[in-house]
Amino acid sequence: MGVAGQREIVASPATPTDVVGLGRLRAVGFVAPALALVGIFLIFPALWTLYIGATNFRLTGASARSPAFVGLANLQRALTDDTFYRSLWLTLVFVLGSAVIGQNGLGFTLAWAMRDVHRWVKRTLEALVLLAWILPSSVVAFLWIAMLDRDGGTVNELLGRTPGVAWLIQYPMAGIVIFNIWRGTAFSMMLYSAALSSVPPSHLETARLVGATGAQTLRDVVFPHIRRYTLSNTLLITLWTFNDFTPFLLTAGGPNHRSEIIAAYIYNTAIVGGDMGYSGAISLLVLLINLLMALVYLRAARVRRRAA
């Protein structure tokens, strides 16, 4: 309010918000390109999803030619559909297991363990972790399938098991969780590396002098400094992981829907099952969940700024 008050004083009474004196037309001209992009790539697809979700549109058959408007029927069906909730539950397990606990934990551990090692070792390890992050998904998925396959897969060969274990069929969720930890740890590791450098060395030194154990140092010296980074990191990787489609390349949601996280569920419903209308409704629900998470993130960021 204080800022608004100051602005009020300098701006002319006719256009109280026009700080730089552009005039309404030119101001619109300035933001128009950005708005157009937002409109084309964000708002239009969202509305399109809303529209598809309100029809019985299918990939093939008579309702592909002339879809009928069904109103909220698809949403109603989604909210009473066990397979939708199962998919949400699997997504929750996937996000918690692979992002919130896995990538966060491993990323921090790596960053913490590497802070004092030789530069050469550090660079090599960083390069390897980064490699997992920057390789194209399809390549990575192929490598993992080759590694975990039952017949002649690398892991089974190393264990010397014949017949081998069909890892991705017997443990599909564990498979994609471990895969995603491996794939995404690089980001958390880099973020925590940067965050740890903000911990004043003098504090660490003091802790050492007073005889604090490693755990005590972490709890009382390091965490208070990096708490803000932890929050940002967790929210970001949560959003990414929630919408991640790569696990589909490993298990296709199977076997028997046991690893069908929400992105795979939508794909399977729309493209494999052909039920575009229903998957549109589910996509809309997912969009809302995403917006909710984004709001939490923005709110948390604001609180943090104020606290800082």
Place this chain on the structure above:
Amino acid sequence: MHRSIAKRRVVERTRLVAALAGLLVATAATAGCLGKDSGNDSGKNANAKEFSLTIAANAISGGKNAAGADWIEKWVIPHFIDDQKAKGKTAKVSFQPSGANDEDYKSKVALDLRSGSGADIYAIDGIWVGEFADAGYIKPLEDIVGADKVTPWEGWGQIPPSVQGNMSYNGKRYGVPAGTDGRVIYFNKKLFGQAGLATDWQPKSWDEILTTAQTLKAKLPGVTPIQLNAGTAMGEATTMQGALPLLVGAGQQIYADGKWQGNTQAVRDVLSVYERIYKGGLGDPVLQQDAKGRDKSFQAFAAGKIAILLEGDYFWRSVVEPTKGVAKMADRNETVGYAKIPAMRPGGGIRNQDFVSMSGGGGNVLNPNSKYPQQAWELLAFMNSKDATIAQLAGNARITQRQDVNNQVLSGDPMLSFVSTQVLPLTAYRPGFAVYPQVSQALQQATLDVVSGKSPADAAATYQKTVEGLVGGAGKVASG
């Protein structure tokens, strides 16, 4: 100060309302764009001196249906180009190969056709014709090309009506069929010999198959006695080479007298076979859940790791084929035995048959959005001419669409004559309704449920519920 803030809020609110109104207009403008239906101009570019056409099929040289891909690339395209050159026209024809599983290929074709682009000629499975036609993705040949061009084609006289039915919908021809097929039981004679079983095996009931599988299990550790297609990963292969041959063996068609099979005794009997195979340790349940399960079952059979496999004649001519197959068996002719699929018990099949089979078959359709519909039809007719059909055989066994060709080659291959003389008279076809593929998926899911541990009764009950939702109520589903 407070007043100005209030004023700004009003301004903001007005803007918000304006923005929302704009969005609503945008939505309204886009509404109704989902469905599409365009007219056809069959005469377009009819006299073009130069034209280009594309053929798409789920076949790829060196991979899936390699023989089919090679035939298109090395025979059809060059010969057609020469043929056109003789007429003073320059044709450019290309082939768009694909080596995906059938369900993925189907999605791709549907999306291609939906977008109004894609190849001019598509090879599709006959069972997709109904849903593609209902969607407006494909059209009757006479609408695309003109009845005056399509009807006089000499080929129709050579293609039996039952085979033409594979590519027809509501009494109209949507494409030219590429032949038909039949399902049999394949078995590995060497493994049978090792287990002390007769190598001229012809089971007469389901029990006999399962007893034989028990013997194989006891005598040959490390060999999977029988693999019966199950699960959703295999798509239609599960239905055609698993559930439906068993269902007709239990005396029921999936659709008859206006009703679909629901939770009936026949469906439960079929699912019980799955239970006996996969819970009884006769088959490998993990393989059925593998995304690449069908390919793996091919490899395992070729490697002598599976003793009994139910497949179509496709398996004989494209999979274990000694030179071009995806899972080559150099000793196919000596090692691979085949037998008719028995009914549940003698006389228990549909029409009180002792033995049963299922048939289908694909064909080629024209893309209604082709820039050169006349030339595309010319190419399609060329692909189905007698010469082209003989060239496609390349010495291999296949029941072609054309009787004149079949009459010539029938006697040449024992497997081909076996299917054509002994299996086709017993066979049954799938119903040509647009909803069939969804019912088929529900049936696949029921087999998957049993393979992954559900009881046949529970799986059948779930299946009934799904089918009721698909076909429009319990009144159209048989149960009990």
